[in-house]
Amino acid sequence: MDRHGYLAVSDLLNHRFCGRVTWFAYVLGLRQRGTVKTDHGRDEHDRWVQRERNRWKEGATVRARAKLVSAEVTSERLLLRGKVDALVGEDGSVAPYEVKATAPPARPWPGQILQLAAYALLLEERHGQPVTHGYLHYLEGDVVREQPIEEADKQAVRDILAEVQAVVTSEMMPQRAPASHCRDCVYAKICV
């Protein structure tokens, strides 16, 4: 949460990973940059951003008419903000475009859908029109997939946002995540 009271999309991903991360960050004030999970492939991701800044559109794999790389989007209604890897302008609509440094999974990870859905809500407020799909670009193998964004996905974003706000307001420490999550968590050394 920034000084204006806005949460970041990464806060929702962190909370989904473990509710206690919200408590460390916003009740104890021990903040970490980005997501708490080890950020595999951050360098490849940053290289993609640098390279794409000079290209006005994505390849033939998406219906792009235009593209804006590394775009900040904010919702005053949700008090939520984020930086989407790219905004893809299509015929009369806009879609979020997220880049992952991994190979494509058999199905998108739930956190990836949550992230796209959060950006969809932010873009809907900004552009005043529904956002019904986004794109996931897996750098390993250079695979781009169109991902539908359903109303249930958007509701999941609102629900997690409410959970984060409840932890901040109540200051109650949430339950631990499953132990398998703790291996990748930057709070593991101080968490009880």
Ligand code: SF4
């Ligand atoms: S160490 Fe485990 S329980 Fe503690 S914040 Fe991290 S994921 Fe959650």
